[in-house]
Amino acid sequence: AREKLVQSERLSVAGQLAAGVGHEINNPLAFVTGNLHVALEQLSVAARELGPAVAERLKDTVHALEDARRGAERIRTIVKDLRTLARADETRLGPVDVHAALEFSVSLAMPHLRHRARVDRRYGVVPPVRANEAKLGQVFLNLLVNAAQAIPEGDVTHHRVTLVTRREGERVVVEVRDTGVGMTPEVLARIFEPFFTTKAQGEGTGLGLSICLGIIHSMEGELAVESEPGRGSTFRVVLPVSESLESLAVPTPARTMADVQ
Numbered sequence: 001a002r003e004k005l006v007q008s009e010r011l012s013v014a015g016q017l018a019a020g021v022g023h024e025i026n027n028p029l030a031f032v033t034g035n036l037h038v039a040l041e042q043l044s045v046a047a048r049e050l051g052p053a054v055a056e057r058l059k060d061t062v063h064a065l066e067d068a069r070r071g072a073e074r075i076r077t078i079v080k081d082l083r084t085l086a087r088a089d090e091t092r093l094g095p096v097d098v099h100a101a102l103e104f105s106v107s108l109a110m111p112h113l114r115h116r117a118r119v120d121r122r123y124g125v126v127p128p129v130r131a132n133e134a135k136l137g138q139v140f141l142n143l144l145v146n147a148a149q150a151i152p153e154g155d156v157t158h159h160r161v162t163l164v165t166r167r168e169g170e171r172v173v174v175e176v177r178d179t180g181v182g183m184t185p186e187v188l189a190r191i192f193e194p195f196f197t198t199k200a201q202g203e204g205t206g207l208g209l210s211i212c213l214g215i216i217h218s219m220e221g222e223l224a225v226e227s228e229p230g231r232g233s234t235f236r237v238v239l240p241v242s243e244s245l246e247s248l249a250v251p252t253p254a255r256t257m258a259d260v261q
């Protein structure tokens with residue numbers, strides 16, 4: 001059965017709280033990272049100067065400190081994502097060409113997509129949306145990277161990421177569809193929770209979709225998803241048509257490419 005979820009109105013309180021805490025973590029974290037760096041440098045100098053016997057005895061300590069550094073690096077990534085989440089609604093809005101934003105994001109996501117899927121475009125005739133170009137690009141990038149990560153590597157001819165755009169009245173719809181693993185209803189119910197991830201340690205922070213949701217809501221848009229385990233997923237972004245360009249826009253044909261699909 002095809003499971004459908006239309007996302008709720010606001011970010012969870014937990015997400016907002018976490019964003020505040022994340023902000024406070026940054027300064028002390030800089031000390032941790034800086035001191036780890038210095039300690040590792042000093043150990044490597046000591047190992048060099050005092051010879052192989054000492055180097056051997058220091059090995060475990062070096063490994064432990066390197067682990068600590070990786071941990072600190074991961075915290076830094078999480079804090080960065082949290083701050084993006086917190087800033088999602090400080091967004092300046094203007095007319096944005098969704099196709100330009102999509103293409104830019106596709107080019108950034110290419111390293112992830114290249115060995116996994118073909119990218120198909122089914123672009124309709126759509127007017128500019130009222131959005132923030134950088135933030136919208138970030139949403140598309142997150143969705144594209146998720147799509148790529150849902151597809152196993154090495155079977156490029158069998159997998160597709162499809163980008164669909166169409167106009168629906170005073171809204172523009174953008175879909176990112178993939179033929180990846182899809183999601184069970186249990187996973188689907190939780191994907192917008194901050195820190196929810198099914199990915200291996202270090203691969204995802206679980207904040208991507210929380211960030212997307214925050215950004216899209218700040219633009220008075222909607223983010224919805226449909227998914228079927230084993231078949232793939234569709235993420236749908238709906239944004240208002242930009243009013244400031246409305247008068248300049250070319251009249252939309254009664255039927256567009258997207259309508260006949």
Ligand code: ADP
Nearest residue numbers: 146147150191197198199204205206207208209
């Ligand atoms: P992350 O990518 O760091 O795990 P996200 O918030 O971007 O965090 O996504 C949360 C979870 O939602 C993922 O771990 C995955 O389980 C699921 N998910 C998101 N996008 C897709 C997709 N296109 N196909 C399958 N599962 C997805």
Ligand code: MG
Nearest residue numbers: 146204208209
């Ligand atoms: Mg993600």
